Amino acid sequence: MKILVCISKTPDTTAKIAFTDNNTKFAGDGVQWIINPYDEWYALVRAIELKEADAGTIIHLINVGGADNDPIIRKALALGGDEAIRVNSVNTDSYNVASQIAAVAKDGGYHLVMTGKETIDYNGSSIGGMLAELLDLPYISHAIKLDLSGSEVIVVREIDGGEETDKAALPLIVSCQKGMAEQRIPNMKGIMGARTKPLKVVEPVDAESLTSIASFELPPAKAGVKLVSPDQPEELVRLLHEEARVI
Amino acid sequence: MSILVYIDHSDGHIKKQSLEAAAYAAALAAQSNSKADAVILGTPPTDVAVLGNYGIQKAYTVSDAALDSFDSQVYCSVIAQVAEKVAADIIVFSNNANGKAVAPRLSAKLKAGLVAGAIALPDTSNGFVVKKSVFSGKAFANISISSAKKIISVNPNSFGIKTSGTENAVTENITVAVPAAKTKVDAVNKIKGEIPLSEAEIVVSGGRGLKGPENWGMVTELADLLGAATACSRPVADVNWRPHHEHVGQTGLAIAPNLYFAIGISGAIQHLAGVNRSKTIVVINKDPEAPFFKAADYGIVGDAFEVMPKIIEAVKKLKGK
Numbered sequence: 203m204k205i206l207v208c209i210s211k212t213p214d215t216t217a218k219i220a221f222t223d224n225n226t227k228f229a230g231d232g233v234q235w236i237i238n239p240y241d242e243w244y245a246l247v248r249a250i251e252l253k254e255a256d257a258g259t260i261i262h263l264i265n266v267g268g269a270d271n272d273p274i275i276r277k278a279l280a281l282g283g284d285e286a287i288r289v290n291s292v293n294t295d296s297y298n299v300a301s302q303i304a305a306v307a308k309d310g311g312y313h314l315v316m317t318g319k320e321t322i323d324y325n326g327s328s329i330g331g332m333l334a335e336l337l338d339l340p341y342i343s344h345a346i347k348l349d350l351s352g353s354e355v356i357v358v359r360e361i362d363g364g365e366e367t368d369k370a371a372l373p374l375i376v377s378c379q380k381g382m383a384e385q386r387i388p389n390m391k392g393i394m395g396a397r398t399k400p401l402k403v404v405e406p407v408d409a410e411s412l413t414s415i416a417s418f419e420l421p422p423a424k425a426g427v428k429l430v431s432p433d434q435p436e437e438l439v440r441l442l443h444e445e446a447r448v449i
Numbered sequence: 450m451s452i453l454v455y456i457d458h459s460d461g462h463i464k465k466q467s468l469e470a471a472a473y474a475a476a477l478a479a480q481s482n483s484k485a486d487a488v489i490l491g492t493p494p495t496d497v498a499v500l501g502n503y504g505i506q507k508a509y510t511v512s513d514a515a516l517d518s519f520d521s522q523v524y525c526s527v528i529a530q531v532a533e534k535v536a537a538d539i540i541v542f543s544n545n546a547n548g549k550a551v552a553p554r555l556s557a558k559l560k561a562g563l564v565a566g567a568i569a570l571p572d573t574s575n576g577f578v579v580k581k582s583v584f585s586g587k588a589f590a591n592i593s594i595s596s597a598k599k600i601i602s603v604n605p606n607s608f609g610i611k612t613s614g615t616e617n618a619v620t621e622n623i624t625v626a627v628p629a630a631k632t633k634v635d636a637v638n639k640i641k642g643e644i645p646l647s648e649a650e651i652v653v654s655g656g657r658g659l660k661g662p663e664n665w666g667m668v669t670e671l672a673d674l675l676g677a678a679t680a681c682s683r684p685v686a687d688v689n690w691r692p693h694h695e696h697v698g699q700t701g702l703a704i705a706p707n708l709y710f711a712i713g714i715s716g717a718i719q720h721l722a723g724v725n726r727s728k729t730i731v732v733i734n735k736d737p738e739a740p741f742f743k744a745a746d747y748g749i750v751g752d753a754f755e756v757m758p759k760i761i762e763a764v765k766k767l768k769g770k
C-alpha cells in the first residue's frame with residue numbers, strides 16, 4: 203500500500219501571535235516552527251503504524267512551501283516517512299495548495315491520502331476536501347480511527363454529538379484527529395536515517411487562488427477579571443445571573 | 450445575487466447550527482438586497498417550515514432516501530446541481546461536522562472561494578471580505594474572496610440564531626441526479642442525553658486540579674443544573690479521567706459558548722486557544738497566579754472542593770430546585 207501524508211508547517215503552540223506590514227503578515231521572525239500537530243500526531247503516526255503492521259507499505263510526505271520548510275520535513279522523515287516531496291511554492295490559499303498536492307498525487311498511485319483535521323494557524327479544515335474533489339475521490343473528514351480490513355477501510359469519524367462508522371474502498375482521502383494515534387518522539391536512529399532519505403523538490407503547477415488575506419486583527423483585551431471572595435461563592439452565582447445574564 | 454444555505458438535520462429535526470447558518474444567510478440577503486433559499490437533502494425533517502422564522506422563505510428538498518446516509522462526494526454533487534438550478538452565487542454552510550466535509554469539496558468543484566469558520570457577515574464596502582478566527586482563537590483574519598462564486602461556512606455559536614420572519618417557509622422538491630456513494634455509513638453512535646459540546650451555550654469544564662475522575666461529580670452536577678455540556682483539559686483526557694471528545698483547546702475542540710466555567714484548570718496558552726472566544730469565562734482556581742485569571746471575566750481564588758458545593762447550592766436555589 204502507498205500512503206501520502208500531507209504535512210504543513212505552523213508556528214509552535216506557544217508562539218507569540220503578532221503581525222507586521224500593516225497587519226497583513228504573521229510576524230514569523232524568531233518564531234519556532236513545528237509540524238502541524240494534527241498532521242504529525244495523528245495522520246503521520248497512524249500511517250507509520252500501518253507500515254509497522256505491513257512492511258510493504260510505502261509512506262510519502264508532501265509539503266507545499268519554500269526551502270525554509272525543509273527542517274520540519276526532515277523531522278517528519280525522522281518519525282518515519284520513506285521519502286518526501288516539497289512543492290516549491292509560496293502558500294497563497296487552500297485552493298492553491300490543494301491544487302499543488304493534487305498535481306503530485308494524481309499520478310502517484312496512492313491508496314490513501316492522509317491530512318490533519320486542520321492546521322493550528324489558519325484552522326481551515328479545507329485541504330482534504332478540496333483535494334478529494336480535485337482527484338474525484340471519496341473523503342472522510344475528522345477521523346478518530348482508521349483500520350484496514352482486506353481491501354476495505356473502516357473509518358470512525360466525529361459527527362455532531364457522536365461518532366459514525368464508515369466503510370470505504372481505496373483509494374480514499376482521510377483527515378485525522380485525536381484518537382487516530384498517539385504522539386511519538388523521533389529516536390536517534392530515525393534522526394540519523396532522515397538525513398539520507400530522499401527529499402524531492404518539484405516546481406509548482408499553474409493554479410489559481412480564490413481567496414487572500416486582507417488583514418489580521420488581535421482580539422480586544424479583556425477588561426480584567428472580577429474576583430469574588432471564596433467565602434461568598436453565592437455572590438458569583440448572583441453576578442452570572444444578574445450582571446452577565448448568562449445563567 | 451442569490452444565496453443558498455445548506456440545512457443539516459438529524460433525528461427529524463433541523464440542527465441548531467443550521468438555524469444559525471439560515472439566520473446568517475437571511476441577514477446576508479437583507480444586506481445585499483437579494484434572497485436566500487435553503488437546500489435540504491434526504492428525507493426532510495418535520496420542521497422545515499420553521500426556517501421562515503429565520504428569514505428563509507423557500508426550502509428546496511432533494512428527498513431521495515439514498516441521501517439519508519452522508520457521503521461528502523455525493524452531497525457535494527447534489528448541492529452543486531441544486532446551486533446551479535437556482536443560480537446561487539453564494540452558498541452558506543454551518544462549519545459543523547458535515548459542513549467541514551462538504552464545503553471545501555464544493556469550493557474546489559465550483560471554484561468558489563471558501564471562508565471556513567466565518568464569525569461575521571461579509572464586509573462588501575471594498576470587495577467581499579469575511580472575518581474568521583485564526584491561530585486557534587488567538588487572532589482574526591479578514592479574508593477576501595476574489596472568485597465570482599463564494600462559499601461561507603459559519604462557525605457555530607458565532608453569529609447567533611437570530612429570528613427575522615414569521616411566515617412558514619415553503620418547500621419545493623427538486624430532482625437531481627444522485628450518484629452512488631463510494632463510502633457506506635455502517636453505524637451512527639450518538640452520545641445519548643448529553644448536549645454536544647459544539648452546540649452548548651454553557652460549558653462546565655474540569656482540569657487536573659480536580660485530582661481524579663472520582664471528583665467529577667461537581668462538574669456534572671453543575672452542568673446538569675445549568676443545562677450545560679461538560680469539557681476538560683487535555684491532560685485529563687490523556688489519562689482517561691474523561692472521554693477524548695471532551696478535550697478542548699488548541700489540539701482538541703475549539704468552542705465559543707456564552708459561558709465557560711473552568712474548575713481547576715491552569716489556563717495554559719494551548720487550553721485558552723480553544724476557549725477564549727467564549728463570551729463569559731469563569732475561573733475557579735486555588736492559585737492566584739494561574740494564567741487563566743488573565744483571560745477570565747469572573748473568578749474565585751479558592752479551593753474547588755470547598756467553593757463548588759456552595760456554588761452548586763446557590764444555583765439550585767436560583768433554579769428553584
Ligand SMILES: Cc1cc2nc3c(=O)[nH]c(=O)nc-3n(C[C@H](O)[C@H](O)[C@H](O)COP(=O)(O)OP(=O)(O)OC[C@H]3O[C@@H](n4cnc5c(N)ncnc54)[C@H](O)[C@@H]3O)c2cc1C
Binds near residue numbers: 720
Ligand atoms: C503542542 C501542545 C498542545 C496542547 N494542546 C492542549 C489542548 O488542546 N488543550 C489543553 O487543555 N491543553 C493542551 N496542552 C497542554 C497545556 O500546555 C497544559 O499542560 C494543560 O492545559 C494543563 O491542564 P490543566 O490546567 O488541567 O492542568 P495543570 O496545568 O496541572 O493545572 C491544574 C490547575 O488546577 C489548580 N488546582 C489544583 N488544585 C486545585 C483545587 N483544589 N482547587 C482549585 N484549583 C486547583 C492548580 O492551581 C492549577 O492551576 C497542549 C500542550 C502542547 C505542548
